[in-house]
Amino acid sequence: MYKILLKRQLTPDIVLMHVEAPRVARSAQPGQFVIVRVDEQGERVPLTIADYDAQEGWVAIVIQTVGVSTRKLCDREAGDEIADFVGPLGRPSDFVSEPLESLRKQRFLFVAGGVGTAPVYPQVKWLYERGVAADVIVGAKNAATLILVDEMRAVAGRLFLATDDGSAGYKGLVTGLLQELVEQKGQHYDRVIAIGPMIMMKFVAAATRTYGIPTVVSLNSLMVDGTGMCGACRVTVGGRTRFTCVDGPEFDGHEVDFDEAMRRQGMYRTLEERARKIEEERAAGHRCRIGLDR
Amino acid sequence: MANKIPRVPVREQDPLKRASNFEEVCYGYDEQEARLEATRCLDCKKPRCVEHCPVSVHIPDFIREVAAGRFAEAASVIAADSLLPSICGRVCPQETQCEGACILGVKGEPVAIGKLERFVGDWQLKQGGEKPTIAPSNGQRVAVIGSGPAGLACAADLARMGYGVKIFEALHKPGGVLVYGIPEFRLPKERVVAPEIEKVKALGVEIETDTIAGRTLTIDSLLDEEGFGAVFIASGAGLPQFMGIPGENLNGVVSANEFLTRVNLMRAFDETYDTPVFVGRRTVVVGGGNVAMDAVRTARRLGAEATIVYRRSEAELPARVEEVHHAREEGIQFRMLTNPVEVLGDEKGWVRGVRCVAMELGEPDASGRRSPVPLVGSEFEIPCEQVIMALGTSPNPLIASTTEGLETGRKGCIAADEWGQTSREGVFAGGDAVTGAATVILAMGAGRKAAQAIDRYLSAKR
Numbered sequence: 001m002y003k004i005l006l007k008r009q010l011t012p013d014i015v016l017m018h019v020e021a022p023r024v025a026r027s028a029q030p031g032q033f034v035i036v037r038v039d040e041q042g043e044r045v046p047l048t049i050a051d052y053d054a055q056e057g058w059v060a061i062v063i064q065t066v067g068v069s070t071r072k073l074c075d076r077e078a079g080d081e082i083a084d085f086v087g088p089l090g091r092p093s094d095f096v097s098e099p100l101e102s103l104r105k106q107r108f109l110f111v112a113g114g115v116g117t118a119p120v121y122p123q124v125k126w127l128y129e130r131g132v133a134a135d136v137i138v139g140a141k142n143a144a145t146l147i148l149v150d151e152m153r154a155v156a157g158r159l160f161l162a163t164d165d166g167s168a169g170y171k172g173l174v175t176g177l178l179q180e181l182v183e184q185k186g187q188h189y190d191r192v193i194a195i196g197p198m199i200m201m202k203f204v205a206a207a208t209r210t211y212g213i214p215t216v217v218s219l220n221s222l223m224v225d226g227t228g229m230c231g232a233c234r235v236t237v238g239g240r241t242r243f244t245c246v247d248g249p250e251f252d253g254h255e256v257d258f259d260e261a262m263r264r265q266g267m268y269r270t271l272e273e274r275a276r277k278i279e280e281e282r283a284a285g286h287r288c289r290i291g292l293d294r
Numbered sequence: 295m296a297n298k299i300p301r302v303p304v305r306e307q308d309p310l311k312r313a314s315n316f317e318e319v320c321y322g323y324d325e326q327e328a329r330l331e332a333t334r335c336l337d338c339k340k341p342r343c344v345e346h347c348p349v350s351v352h353i354p355d356f357i358r359e360v361a362a363g364r365f366a367e368a369a370s371v372i373a374a375d376s377l378l379p380s381i382c383g384r385v386c387p388q389e390t391q392c393e394g395a396c397i398l399g400v401k402g403e404p405v406a407i408g409k410l411e412r413f414v415g416d417w418q419l420k421q422g423g424e425k426p427t428i429a430p431s432n433g434q435r436v437a438v439i440g441s442g443p444a445g446l447a448c449a450a451d452l453a454r455m456g457y458g459v460k461i462f463e464a465l466h467k468p469g470g471v472l473v474y475g476i477p478e479f480r481l482p483k484e485r486v487v488a489p490e491i492e493k494v495k496a497l498g499v500e501i502e503t504d505t506i507a508g509r510t511l512t513i514d515s516l517l518d519e520e521g522f523g524a525v526f527i528a529s530g531a532g533l534p535q536f537m538g539i540p541g542e543n544l545n546g547v548v549s550a551n552e553f554l555t556r557v558n559l560m561r562a563f564d565e566t567y568d569t570p571v572f573v574g575r576r577t578v579v580v581g582g583g584n585v586a587m588d589a590v591r592t593a594r595r596l597g598a599e600a601t602i603v604y605r606r607s608e609a610e611l612p613a614r615v616e617e618v619h620h621a622r623e624e625g626i627q628f629r630m631l632t633n634p635v636e637v638l639g640d641e642k643g644w645v646r647g648v649r650c651v652a653m654e655l656g657e658p659d660a661s662g663r664r665s666p667v668p669l670v671g672s673e674f675e676i677p678c679e680q681v682i683m684a685l686g687t688s689p690n691p692l693i694a695s696t697t698e699g700l701e702t703g704r705k706g707c708i709a710a711d712e713w714g715q716t717s718r719e720g721v722f723a724g725g726d727a728v729t730g731a732a733t734v735i736l737a738m739g740a741g742r743k744a745a746q747a748i749d750r751y752l753s754a755k756r
Binding site: 228234 | 474
């Protein structure tokens with residue numbers, strides 16, 4: 001069992017938790033993820049690592065409620081325990097193994113969308129701690145759904161906000177802001193790292209392709225075990241089938257077949273929606289008399 | 295003198311009934327049936343069954359005890375060579391091992407050695423709780439990677455010799471392939487697998503789940519930082535293979551590993567569990583091994599009209615004969631000499647069928663089996679909503695790629711000698727991680743041999 005040391009509600013449906021997991025904290029690196037199983041009945045849910053502290057022995061995760069298991073997880077409080085917390089999984093971000101002198105000469109732009117802001121944070125922080133100031137765009141629907149803004153401001157070179165309704169920062173999509181930075185403001189970037197909804201990563205990658213900026217994306221494919229055993233996370237990159245869990249989660253954004261990735265991500269959407277509806281109705285005291293909840 | 299009666303039939307769950315539940319198919323012998331079947335053994339002077347058992351269980355000796363009703367004695371005869379009789383009795387390919395060599399099989403039916411072994415194993419599990427004998431601690435510690443048959447066997451033997459043993463398991467439940475791979479209806483988890491694991495824990499073996507060697511920790515960190523004198527790698531062969539044909543990434547194409555893990559480990563068939571599993575109205579399983587049979591019969595139980603597609607003929611099916619027989623009884627369709635060339639999708643990217651080609655058998659290949667050759671112009675379609683690939687598995691490269699100096703061979707298998715010694719001092723390996731996907735009994739045998747080798751290595755250091 002793994003103890004929740006701290007819980008913070010970031011938005012009504014996004015939660016940040018510090019989970020006591022000394023072994024994972026000791027081995028974790030930017031770009032990696034964990035698999036969490038809330039209880040005996042829970043799914044194995046892959047979640048990117050949002051922060052970690054090897055000394056204190058905790059790993060931070062940020063969870064958005066999407067299905068039954070993530071809802072149960074979000075309902076847990078500090079002091080509660082969760083059944084399983086496995087990791088770190090996947091390959092660390094490429095820059096972690098590059099020489100610092102070369103990193104310090106480069107200009108990084110991170111593009112974070114929604115809950116994707118969480119995995120961007122440890123990357124920007126890692127660079128900041130090594131004297132590399134990276135620019136960061138954080139996007140969300142509106143000011144109320146922006147997450148980790150203060151944390152990000154503390155480690156980013158320059159922080160740009162973008163909201164669909166303009167309630168904070170730039171009004172529009174992160175791709176619009178990216179275009180403004182590169183085309184109007186003449187900003188030069190050596191590499192872009194985009195993490196967020198698949199559709200956002202697809203359009204960021206499409207834009208950076210025209211600018212000729214190498215771009216890394218982090219995929220949140222469906223997974224069961226997270227160690228290469230099941231192949232649920234298959235994705236086509238540069239015409240080859242790769243496993244997100246062991247070959248990724250980060251890939252060259254210009255090579256990923258996003259349409260296939262999005263389609264595969266939706267594989268269980270109908271079943272998940274159904275399970276959630278059934279649970280909601282049960283919680284509201286509804287009993288199906290014709291067996292549709294089975 | 296041997297009793298010249300026909301083989302005692304074993305009671306099984308009705309095929310129509312079991313095709314929609316996950317209860318065990320075979321009920322096994324009761325005491326009378328077992329004793330009667332045991333009387334058929336000729337007690338050969340040179341027992342061929344023993345020669346053909348990968349771990350040389352003293353088969354006629356234990357059968358003699360069963361016939362006499364001395365079941366505890368039978369159990370201790372088996373225990374000298376095998377640690378997991380209730381499991382091996384269920385999943386060993388007896389027809390190519392002990393029973394295949396039984397002299398009674400020449401003219402009639404061989405002695406039901408597997409069913410008798412299972413009877414003894416189950417009898418022993420039911421008695422439970424006898425205190426295991428453990429040597430006093432010798433102060434040395436061994437780490438075992440993986441809690442499947444090889445890891446459990448190695449850990450148990452080392453613990454009995456007085457070593458402090460800790461098993462590291464990547465998944466949340468111990469048991470490896472016994473838990474995530476083999477279905478409930480063939481190997482019950484609570485009744486058979488869990489007690490076998492408890493027996494190993496009762497010897498003092500610790501199991502740390504949720505710990506992935508090569509990620510959470512490394513072989514070197516175990517040796518250098520955690521104070522283990524030796525490591526035994528028994529991480530299995532977990533990586534699924536795909537065919538590399540067009541359409542393989544369509545929604546509805548899954549590996550047998552994924553399908554079975556969702557159902558067996560994550561219990562997707564039980565509505566109180568959160569993990570979903572997609573099942574087609576019609577499901578095609580590609581492959582002819584035990585995993586293919588497990589997948590197709592699982593799909594059937596979840597409501598699919600389920601078909602096996604296999605590129606060779608029935609004679610070459612690598613699955614256990616009993617599994618093929620059970621699958622047929624349950625209404626599984628078999629399309630032999632058929633090979634998929636493309637998975638077909640609908641406009642939304644979901645599977646709508648498989649395009650296949652008919653095959654004929656040509657010259658024998660390196661494995662001695664006649665290799666299938668496609669018949670030109672024979673393409674046809676099988677409509678379905680799901681395709682499950684059961685084409686075999688290979689070892690996970692996670693450990694080899696994070697352990698300097700650990701050599702690998704064909705298909706990423708860890709290179710080790712017959713005693714499990716790898717290219718690294720103090721590092722041993724065995725089971726599917728070394729051989730590629732094989733059988734439970736071979737893995738168990740490899741684990742036990744490695745335990746002896748580890749003991750030799752560590753006692754020299756004392």
